[in-house]
Amino acid sequence: MSHKTLVAAIDFGTTYSGFAFSFGHEFQADPLKISCTNHFHTRSGAGMSLKTPTCILFSPDQQFHSFGYEAEEKYSDLLMDGEHETWYYFQRFKMMLYSCPDLKRDTNLQTSDGKPFPAVKIFSSAIKYLVNKMLSAMGGKLAGIGHDDVHWVLTVPAIWDDKAKHFMRIAAEMAGIKGRNLLIALEPEAASFFCRYLPVEKLSDSGKSEISCFEPGKRYLVLDAGGGTVDITVHEVLHNGHLRELFKANGGPWGGTTVDEAYKEFLERLCGQKTFARLQRDFKDDFMDLIREFEVKKRTVSPELDQKVTLKIPITLHEAFQDEHGKSFREVVAERQDLHGKLVFAGDKMRVEPSLMKSFFEKTCDAIIDHLKGLFGKPELSGVTTILMVGGFSESPMLRHAIQTNFCRMRVVVPNEAGLAVLKGAVIFGHQPKIISSRVSRYTYGISVREPAQNGDPNELLIQEEDGRWTCRGHFYKHVEVGEEIPVGARSKGTVYFPSDKVHDGMKIAVYVSTEKDPKFIVDKGCTHLGEISVGGGRFQGVKVTLIFGGTELGVEAIDQDTGKVTNANFDFLE
Incomplete structure (x- = not known):
């Protein structure tokens, strides 16, 4: 604590x-x-x-x-x-x-x-x-x-x-x-x-015993649907009350703002690219009001919606359309057969049929459902019986219905305070930072090292040293493997690294990540340069570097081989 x-x-x-x-x-x-x-x-x-x-x-x-x-x-x-x-x-x-x-x-x-x-x-x-x-x-x-x-x-x-x-x-x-x-x-x-701390009556509108999903041995998926992303983790409750992560964190850019984007794309198709671009460029205040109003109205959309939704369309859009096309925006839209009966104009307002309003959610909900279906096919998720929906977008009746319909055998739990769950949970995490016992690595982590050249080494990594020897300067020395479950605070086996030149003040060690399990070289498919470990300053012959995994951030420790003392070491991932 x-x-x-x-x-x-x-x-x-x-x-x-x-x-x-x-x-x-x-x-x-x-x-x-x-x-x-x-x-x-x-x-x-x-x-x-x-x-x-x-x-x-x-x-x-x-x-x-x-x-x-x-x-x-x-x-x-x-x-x-x-x-x-x-x-x-x-x-x-x-x-x-x-x-x-x-x-x-x-x-x-x-x-x-x-x-x-x-x-x-x-x-x-x-x-x-x-x-x-x-x-x-x-x-x-x-x-x-x-x-x-x-x-x-x-x-x-x-x-x-x-x-x-x-x-x-x-x-x-x-x-x-x-x-x-x-x-x-x-x-x-x-x-x-x-x-995990919520009483039953606040965990569910129904008051049923969804709290049982947090009993020891239970496995559940957390779907955090926010404005920008959908973020997913899978947990198992241990007997000491701590949590174990079962599958690496995953998700994608399918948050609530993508519904806004679908509405904007619809308007752009309706009035044309040039007219819509002019609205955003020359009438920013009207455009901001248009999107703000939609943000409010979309929260009321549910599968049971059976009445038209009224949305304001700024007069500046009508005027821009008239200037661009020489025709009335209302008349052109009214002539479109594909929109017949789906929307009508009344003054500066657009009346939208329920089916059209619901369609703005389709692409987003489909992406989330498809991703979840792929996840539940993974062996690591066997035994998961509950989906815990949190985040502001989880309060959308459309998303909730999509999840409940497609995963009817799952218990879907949406707490009353879904939009505040992350914020309040962060406070709890601050008091109990060791509540997670292990996490699953999203990447394979390694360090670039030099090794004597061998047949098959990539040509672009070969370099001839001063003494004439050929070395390969980009072997991927693995510390942790993607998908590996790592106890929080786990330390990799310390490895001694030596400066690449004789005159030095500190040392920099290149860190790489890979989406593959066993990369051999830093130029292999899936490998990316993450950043560097800066060690020193001062002069030393060698330094033992240990990476510390399992936390929300990567950690590092360096020990001077000459003195046996911990020396200054930190990450620089941003250059």
């Missing part, structure tokens, strides 16, 4: 973000006594919210201005006044860390109009805002509590790679969180921790 006086968690989501906290003595008395109250003013001050949109605004001189609802409101005002062009506005930027294959410290993001901005500054400013907002919300409760008494937990998708996790750690440290006080939590795991 954590010895910190206070655990504070930040759930940095694709669409919404928030924070929660609890004190050590509160957790011991009641693990579910977690403070997560309304701290965010909604748009136009109409109310308060537990979370705020993950959007951020910087001034023309690239200084942080606002986050969340305040950023949305200010940017909307700038758009209406035509003063937005020199400002920097970003939303749903978290997915960049999943989709960027070559993430670096100096990676830039671009605004919708193409202005570059340092990604790490965007993330660190967002985290700093949430940290300050939490500290402000706590008020007098912080009396007598120092920075070292706070244990911070930051949530990330389990399917993120080591580079993305490392990037978030760097951003958090830039935001003022000390590295030794920071714990990275995997989102579906955190949700699982929270649900």
Whole structure:
């Protein structure tokens, strides 16, 4: 159990973000006594919210201005006044860390109009805002509590790679969180921790004994459906109450925002690419309002929906269509036989038939169902009887129905607080960081080493040394294999590495990952350069390097072979 006086968690989501906290003595008395109250003013001050949109605004001189609802409101005002062009506005930027294959410290993001901005500054400013907002919300409760008494937990998708996790750690440290006080939590795991403590009446609308899925020996799948990704882990409950991961974390980009994308694609087909592009470029405020309204309306869509849904279509879209095509948008749509009876216009409103509204969910739900069917065919998932659905998108009746219909032999559990399960579970994880006993490696991890050249070595890896000998500079020395179950804190067999030159101040060791079980060379199929281990400074003849696996982040230890002392070693995954 954590010895910190206070655990504070930040759930940095694709669409919404928030924070929660609890004190050590509160957790011991009641693990579910977690403070997560309304701290965010909604748009136009109409109310308060537990979370705020993950959007951020910087001034023309690239200084942080606002986050969340305040950023949305200010940017909307700038758009209406035509003063937005020199400002920097970003939303749903978290997915960049999943989709960027070559993430670096100096990676830039671009605004919708193409202005570059340092990604790490965007993330660190967002985290700093949430940290300050939490500290402000706590008020007098912080009396007598120092920075070292706070244990911070930051949530990330389990399917993120080591580079993305490392990037978030760097951003958090830039935001003022000390590295030794920071714990990275995997989102579906955190949700699982929270649900284990829920009483039956809060775990299920029906009040049935779904809590039995957390009894020793039970196996269950956690499906964390958020805004950007669907994140999946599979757990077995051990007799000591700890959890064992049965299959490597997996998932994909099938979160709730993909339903929004389906709606946007529909509108683009309806009005044409040029008209839709103009709406996004020249009438950003109207476009933002259009998407916001759909986000609200889509939450009410269920399989039982039998009435038309009304969606506002901005007059600027009608005008842009008229300019582009010389015809009325309403008349052209009315003439389309494939849409006959599916939608009609009434003023600035579009009335959509239930079947058309439901169709925006099809591609997303189908992708999730297909992925789950593939998973349940794996031998590692034998004995799994329960699907635990968490995350904001799990509250969608359409997704819930799709899961329940396709996996009718499974017990499907959706807790009442599905959208807060990750956030509150991250607090619990901060108090009990050793609740997971083992995890399954997503990759084969290894280090690039030199070996005497042999027949069959790749030509591009061969190098002739000063003494004339030929060596191969890219053998993959394996430490852990993909799919291998690893106890948390497990240490690889220490290996001694020697500097490649005689004059050195420290040493860098290249780390590689592979999707294959037994790669021979760093250029083999499936191999990727992950980053480097920096050892030193100082001079030494050799260093014994041990990788530490099983945690939410990769660890490393280096021992100087001359002195036997632990020397400074750390990862650099971002260059």
